Amino acid sequence: MDSVVVCNGCGRTLEANFLYCPWCGLERINYDEDEMLDDTFSRLELVAERGNEKKVQVLKERLDSLQSELEQLVLLSEGK
16 A cells, blocks of 8 residues: 545545545545545544443443442341
């Protein structure tokens, strides 16, 4: 691979002479490189934020479950 570019559709790297992205099929158009990189990084940040939101939700659910178990243990230790 002599020179590579980043696909504006999926963010993967591909050879600069490809007319279409082999991964997502998007036609490769000559974009301003700065604009293309900004778009790609914006999409990557959005994906990361969504992933982090999901992780936080899972942690909240686990914490709620642990809190419930702890409350049950406290009640059992008090003999109620």
